[in-house]
Amino acid sequence: MRCMKAAVIAVGVLTIFAGTTWAGTFPKVNIKFAHTGVPGIPFHEGVEKFAQLVKERTGGAVTVQIFPASQLGSEKDFVEQVKTGVIEMALTGPMNIAVYDGWGPIGVLAMPYILKGNTEEELAKRLVRLARGPLLTKTIGDKAAQTSNIRVVDMGWWFGERHLTTSKKEVVKPEDVKGLKIRTMDTPIAKSAMAALGAATVPMAVAELYTALQMGVVDGQENPFNIIYNRKFHEVQKYLTLTGHMAMNLLIIVNEKFWQGLPADLRDVLTKAAQDAGDWQSELTIRTNQKNLQDLKDKGMIVVQVNRADYARATKDAWKEFEPTFGKGMYEKILEEANK
Numbered sequence: 306m307r308c309m310k311a312a313v314i315a316v317g318v319l320t321i322f323a324g325t326t327w328a329g330t331f332p333k334v335n336i337k338f339a340h341t342g343v344p345g346i347p348f349h350e351g352v353e354k355f356a357q358l359v360k361e362r363t364g365g366a367v368t369v370q371i372f373p374a375s376q377l378g379s380e381k382d383f384v385e386q387v388k389t390g391v392i393e394m395a396l397t398g399p400m401n402i403a404v405y406d407g408w409g410p411i412g413v414l415a416m417p418y419i420l421k422g423n424t425e426e427e428l429a430k431r432l433v434r435l436a437r438g439p440l441l442t443k444t445i446g447d448k449a450a451q452t453s454n455i456r457v458v459d460m461g462w463w464f465g466e467r468h469l470t471t472s473k474k475e476v477v478k479p480e481d482v483k484g485l486k487i488r489t490m491d492t493p494i495a496k497s498a499m500a501a502l503g504a505a506t507v508p509m510a511v512a513e514l515y516t517a518l519q520m521g522v523v524d525g526q527e528n529p530f531n532i533i534y535n536r537k538f539h540e541v542q543k544y545l546t547l548t549g550h551m552a553m554n555l556l557i558i559v560n561e562k563f564w565q566g567l568p569a570d571l572r573d574v575l576t577k578a579a580q581d582a583g584d585w586q587s588e589l590t591i592r593t594n595q596k597n598l599q600d601l602k603d604k605g606m607i608v609v610q611v612n613r614a615d616y617a618r619a620t621k622d623a624w625k626e627f628e629p630t631f632g633k634g635m636y637e638k639i640l641e642e643a644n645k
Contacts, residue, residue, distance in 0.1 A: 331366040331571050339372040339383035340396040341511055345535040347593050348555055349373055351462060351586025352396055355557070358578040367571065369394075379510035381491055388455050390560045398555055399460070400494040407449030409630040411441065411460075413639040416627075417498040417550045417620040418613070421644045425591050428552045429463040433587060435643045436460040436554050437580070450561045458564075459579035460556035463587035465529025465594050466549040469499075470542040470606075472524055477546070477609055479619035488514055488526040494627060498550040499527065501623040502616070511536070518542060529553070531590060534597035539604040546609040548616055557583075 338356070342349030356369035377383045377392065380401050386392045388405065403412030413419065414436075422428035435441065441460065450456035469476055469487070476482055483503030489496045491508035499506050507523050511532070517523050518541040525542065527550070533539065557579045564572065602608055624636050 331363045331574075332568070334367045334567070334571075336367065336369045336394055337372065337392040338369050338394040338396070339377045339386065339392055341373075341375045341380060342396075343374045343535060347531055347586055347590040348396060348462060348464065350589060351582050354585050355578055355582035358582055359575060362574050362578060363571070367574075375510065375512040379491065379512070381510075384455070384558065387558050387560050388453065390454075390562060392560075393563050394458070394557060394559050396462070396555050396557055398464070398490065398495075398553060400490060400492045402453075402455055402457070402556070402558060403494055403630060404492060405449070405453040405455055407445070407452040408455070410445050410632055410635045410639065411449075412494045412627060413624070413631055413636050414554060415494045415497070415551060416624045416636070417501070418617040419640055419643060420552045422552075425466060425594060428466065429587055429591060431643055432552055432554050433461040433463060433583075435639070436556070438642065440639065440642050450564075454561045456559050456561045456564050458557040458559050458576055459583050460554055461580060461587070462555040462557070462583040463590050464553040464555045465531060465590055467527045467529055467551040467553055468533070469527045469546040469548045469550070470525050470533060470538060471544045471546070472518065472521070472542050474524065475544045475546075475607065475609060476525075476548075477611060479616050485524045486522075488517060488523045494630070497623040497627070498548075498620050501620040514538070515541065527551075529590075530594040530597040530601065534600050534604075539601050539606050543607060544609055545601055545606045546611055548611060549613055550616060550620065 338352060340352055352371055356371060359367050359369050377386060380397050383392060383395045384397050384401050387395050399411045400415040402408045420428050420431050422431055446457055471485065474485065479502050485504050486507055487499045487504040488509045489499055489506045491510065496506040509517060514526055515536060518526065518538060526538065628636065
């Protein structure tokens, strides 16, 4: 890992000075892009689609070098690598950049039950519209890019509803979660729903999770169906409780200094490619989640239907702890914008 990171840094230095070589109207640029996905997971396919579109639309001048499957570390690691310029781009969740200067309000997207909708399609449509709207992209995004050195190229990538899985205890009512050791993503905001339900939250990188479930280090975890299935959590978990406690998007982030050093027309190409790949990926994700739910049933998982209104009531105040991070009134403002 240390050798790989050193190599990435060396390539990054070369990339910065690659602007003297041109192909067509675009400079020759290599973009290093990290994410946690493994083959079969829709967002991994989405990043590959993004790379393909960028190559096609720049006549091969701009290439995207993908580092999947946590090759460069956890999400926390490679978000920091983007900030410091070790790599140029990454795909991550809103809670992972909410800790950076100016990006606090985006953490609202990771709060439980903020969106109204009866189907995944309805939720995805609302979330993508909000994510690409002026409140998040301009009012918050442009300013945050300057203060954090992290810019969001596109945040309209649908990831799915997060659901709870457990190994020994069937969870039906909100109070059933109390005392269970539940793995969450490694940020305070990501723990909010499970913590509000009384779980003992255990932050952990997703690459370490299968073994932790297998060894009983944690009792359960929460993720969309496509992650649960493709990472084979059904092999070490018995119950799948359809809490849908978070409707989650993903976002492509870029080092702001690198971004501002690109020609304006190339920034436009990258932005449009990110949006087009995001739309393609979102549709694939919805289809895959539907299929993977049936796959999980076929693999023997016991699927538990719940009254989500009970869970929403039990977690309705989870956001209040984070109001200093979001900013006064921002939770209410984003909710209003989300559910217009």
